Amino acid sequence: MPSDLSGGIIPTAYRDLFEMINSHGLEKLTFTIFSPLFESKTLTKAILNQIWYTVTHSNSIGSRADFYKCLALMAIVQQGKAIDEKLLDNYVKQELPIPTLDSVTNLEDRLIRLLRNDQKKTTLCFRYNDLCLLDTIQVDKVPEKKGIIIRHVEYDITIDSEFLEERRRSLQRYLQILCRHPTIYDTDIIKFFLTFQGTSCGDNMKATYKNDLDEYNSESRSSSNSIDNNEKSPEDSDGIQMFHTSQTHILFLHQHLNQIRGYLKSINEKTFKNANDFSNIEKALQTLGSDSTNVDRWATGPNDYWPTIQTGLGSLPIEVNAISQRMNEQFKRDDQVISDHLDMLVDLLQGYKDLCKRFEEALQNEKKAIHKANNQQQRSSTATSTSSKNDTNLDTIEKRNRHALQCVHIETQLVYANLEAFVYILSSFANSQCNGSLDLANIWKAFANKVSQLGQTYTTKSPIDRLRK
Numbered sequence: 001m002p003s004d005l006s007g008g009i010i011p012t013a014y015r016d017l018f019e020m021i022n023s024h025g026l027e028k029l030t031f032t033i034f035s036p037l038f039e040s041k042t043l044t045k046a047i048l049n050q051i052w053y054t055v056t057h058s059n060s061i062g063s064r065a066d067f068y069k070c071l072a073l074m075a076i077v078q079q080g081k082a083i084d085e086k087l088l089d090n091y092v093k094q095e096l097p098i099p100t101l102d103s104v105t106n107l108e109d110r111l112i113r114l115l116r117n118d119q120k121k122t123t124l125c126f127r128y129n130d131l132c133l134l135d136t137i138q139v140d141k142v143p144e145k146k147g148i149i150i151r152h153v154e155y156d157i158t159i160d161s162e163f164l165e166e167r168r169r170s171l172q173r174y175l176q177i178l179c180r181h182p183t184i185y186d187t188d189i190i191k192f193f194l195t196f197q198g199t200s201c202g203d204n205m206k207a208t209y210k211n212d213l214d215e216y217n218s219e220s221r222s223s224s225n226s227i228d229n230n231e232k233s234p235e236d237s238d239g240i241q242m243f244h245t246s247q248t249h250i251l252f253l254h255q256h257l258n259q260i261r262g263y264l265k266s267i268n269e270k271t272f273k274n275a276n277d278f279s280n281i282e283k284a285l286q287t288l289g290s291d292s293t294n295v296d297r298w299a300t301g302p303n304d305y306w307p308t309i310q311t312g313l314g315s316l317p318i319e320v321n322a323i324s325q326r327m328n329e330q331f332k333r334d335d336q337v338i339s340d341h342l343d344m345l346v347d348l349l350q351g352y353k354d355l356c357k358r359f360e361e362a363l364q365n366e367k368k369a370i371h372k373a374n375n376q377q378q379r380s381s382t383a384t385s386t387s388s389k390n391d392t393n394l395d396t397i398e399k400r401n402r403h404a405l406q407c408v409h410i411e412t413q414l415v416y417a418n419l420e421a422f423v424y425i426l427s428s429f430a431n432s433q434c435n436g437s438l439d440l441a442n443i444w445k446a447f448a449n450k451v452s453q454l455g456q457t458y459t460t461k462s463p464i465d466r467l468r469k
Contacts, residue, residue, distance in 0.1 A: 008091040013098050014068050020108050021067070024115060029061045033114050034070075038101060042078050050083050074099035166339075173344035180418055183410050239405050240363070246412045247356045254349035257422070261342050264429065268334045275327035282320040289314035312454040319447035323440060330436040337428045345421050352415050359408050366397050 021029055029037075035048045051073045061067050069088070075097030076087055091097070101107065179185050179194075189209050193201065288310065295307060373394055 009095040011095050011098050014071055016104050018064055018067055020104050027060050030059055037111055043074055047077055054083055071099055072096045169339050182413050243408055250352055250415055254353055258346050261346055268331055271327055272331045275324045278320055278324040282317040285313055285317045309454045315450055319443050322443045326439045333432045341421050341425050348418055352411055355411055359404055362401055362404055366401050369397050
């Protein structure tokens with residue numbers, strides 16, 4: 001048979017598959033792509049490898065005819081026949097056999113994923129329509145390449161209820177922090193956001209407040225005529241000293257509250273695991289209670305303990321299921337406290353820690369700038385223009401750091417104002433444990449009574465009854 005398969009009739013399925021693959025670049029169909037693309041129970045990697053090297057000895061499919069021949073040989077293998085090109089001669093003037101494969105859509109989705117994994121990590125090799133086929137996609141620019149090369153990173157964006165709930169909790173924590181802020185809570189923009197009704201809240205906020213000055217610029221304008229604006233007041237030095245004292249204490253709080261959060265999460269995860277374990281115990285008890293195996297006297301002898309208690313095992317899963325449910329409920333209660341309150345508190349402390357780091361860097365930059373300006377003044381005491389320029393720069397740096405100290409002061413008060421949440425967290429956990437323990441204790445008592453009755457049922461049976469079949 002001619003190598004171009006001109007003697008056989010090409011099925012429509014062949015053409016559809018070829019058009020799909022060719023749209024992504026036929027030259028990209030190497031064996032490393034070909035094998036996982038078509039691999040199945042009937043088309044193993046070894047079989048596909050044999051088909052590949054029967055048709056072509058190169059690294060990629062070279063033509064439409066080669067691709068069609070691969071498909072035909074796949075169909076022949078699925079018919080239980082050997083891989084032999086001569087068998088294709090039986091299809092002269094007949095439609096070539098069609099292999100059993102996934103749909104074109106599924107194969108295309110798989111092909112895109114395989115091509116994506118096969119490419120270099122800093123190269124985006126797909127068109128927009130290819131990307132639209134994927135439900136897990138995030139594209140980030142690579143700064144060092146100045147936007148010429150795009151890095152394609154897989155990121156699951158499938159929106160489900162858990163994702164939405166976590167996002168809702170995060171936004172709620174953020175709003176709680178803003179509304180508890182000693183300065184921000186009373187600003188017009190916060191009131192606008194909390195009372196806005198309608199759509200496009202963000203766009204309306206930008207349009208309404210785009211010309212408003214921030215705190216620094218407002219303070220700079222109001223204090224521009226101050227006589228002692230360039231002189232560092234004693235309050236600044238005292239403020240920096242008190243900042244360092246507060247910073248040390250808040251870092252101490254952050255360390256230990258973060259540890260407590262880890263311990264509570266570990267305890268709560270164990271509660272969730274225990275709930276699952278009890279659910280499995282319930283299923284096992286149901287299986288034991290419903291077992292219909294006929295146990296003969298040959299096996300039990302005079303001891304008929306198992307047949308007697310088996311009938312009572314069917315009632316035990318009710319209590320075990322209740323235990324699993326109570327533990328699940330307790331897990332959810334405690335998890336909500338951790339997510340809504342403890343996470344917010346630790347996030348707030350972490351944010352303050354990051355703020356302190358940035359502020360200390362600003363103070364170090366101020367010291368370096370003062371040192372540099374002093375050296376320049378000593379080297380060129382006659383250059384009045386340079387000296388004036390340095391004074392202006394120092395004045396700007398000093399004003400910014402003074403404003404930053406005021407901001408840090410307010411944020412420090414915010415942290416201490418939110419520490420009251422820790423008492424609520426401990427109280428919530430205590431109440432949750434008390435209520436959960438009481439419920440579990442009552443359920444365990446009911447469970448123990450049923451188990452006790454099982455034993456009594458056997459004990460109260462007469463010896464004659466025990467010997468009966």
